[in-house]
Amino acid sequence: MSADETTTTSGATSATDIPVTDTPAKKGPPAPVKVIAVVLGTAVLLSVMVTMFALPAARSAPHHVPIGVVGSEQVVSQVDRLTGDSFDVTAYSDEVAARDAIETRAIYGALVVKPGADLTVLVASAASPTVATMIETMGQGVADATRAQTQVVDVRSFPAKDPRGAGLAAGALPLALGGWISAMVIMLVISSAGGRIIAALGVSVVGGFALIAILQFLVGTFDGNYWLTSLAAMLGIAATCFAVLGLREALGGPGLVVAAIALILLGNPLSGLSSAPELLPTPWGAIGQLLPPGATGSLLRDVVFFNGNAIAHPLIVLGCWLLGGLVLYGLGLRRERRTHVSDVDVVEFGYRETVDA
Structure with a gap:
């Protein structure tokens, strides 16, 4: 080996000279424990889902x-x-x-x-x-x-093709899942922060047009202004999608769990789209209107059949979810960039600076 390869300047430390210590790999729980945990965890999850979806319907009754x-x-x-x-x-x-x-x-x-x-x-x-x-x-x-x-x-009825409004009631789950799944796909496929924002906006616009086109021209649930109704659907999808992106960026994996609970486990059965918020047990009907699926359903109903009356509440709710998602997304990116700078210091200078979040 030559002298050029073995000599380093006094006072400087090469990146390759950073001592590397072998740490033993952490052993996870035994296989039987994992199997039991998966079985019990899945059973609990299914039980909670059945309870949240079935109990509101079984206890449906008028409340004020x-x-x-x-x-x-x-x-x-x-x-x-x-x-x-x-x-x-x-x-x-x-x-x-x-x-x-x-x-x-x-x-x-x-x-x-x-x-x-x-x-x-x-x-x-x-x-x-x-x-x-x-x-x-x-x-x-x-x-x-x-x-x-x-x-x-x-005084105000559904069109003859869907006199019971089944299309709107059935749309609660696609509304809840659509934004959540779209956000998941965006995070898996697109790595840049700007690209994810653009993709989320694109999904909201295209998804809004597609959803209302199906409900209005194929199912026949709606018969109002297609463009205005599509704007309402876009806002609902955007609020859901950006909320998931923000929670994931700010909280990591637990953020996705929070999003799934709020949008699917609670948002869908408490939306009141198949009955009415006042028919759900108190206070779950009111809580459902504070979540994106319920607020989106109320906004669509008010825009199409009631000339935009009473849209202030769902607009505020969806706006808060959209803005909150953007804020969380920005905070998560800021933290990620600061962590990245700190990691670069470790590689280049051999120490980590304390970085205040």
Whole structure:
């Protein structure tokens, strides 16, 4: 070996001179322990999933569902007494006022009781087919007690191709899974931070157009403005996708677990898309509206069938998830870059500087 290869300058340390110590490989738990852990862990996970998906449906019942009554004070008091805590009754001066309240999402329906006339039941099946049926049944009970005939008027209904809104209810799981799976694929395929942002935006735009095209032109659930409805779907997908990206970048593997719990385990069964938030056990219905699947479903429903009324709450919820995901993503990148600089110091200078996060 030549002198040039063996001599180093005084005071300097070559990267190849850093002492390397052999550390014994850590042994994991025995194979039988791993098998038992996998079996028990999977059983617990399946049990939790079945509970979260089945229990809300099995315990479905009205909890303070807002409805209206047009009639005398005696009639309003009687209906309020009969419904108890299941429905919150509000009195309206006339049928026009009750219709306006339905269209602005203040109430789900109303009973119009006029002396000597048929009882008119106002419902909005587009708000919730299940609640509409409950209000019809209630109206029939009042009509039987007063020996009057009933007339049901559907103020806002689903299109004839999907009269029960099955497409919207079935879309809850794709909405929850779509953003989560898209974020996972983006993280696996794309390594650059900017590329992931662009890909997430692209997935949101294309996914929004595709989802609404299927629900509107193939299934027939929607019949509103395609472009506005697609924008609502884009926001929902973007909020989900960026939330997953941010949680993963900031928290690592545990972030994906948090995202899966919030979006799939809780978000899908608590979305209320198949019934109504007020039919879920308290307070789970309200919690579901704070998660992306529930907020996206409410936003789509309000944009398509109620002329954009009551969209403030879902817009704020989705905006918070989107902004929160971006903030977490930025914080995670910043921490990663600082860690990378610290690791370079170890290789080049043989020591690690303390870096404050």
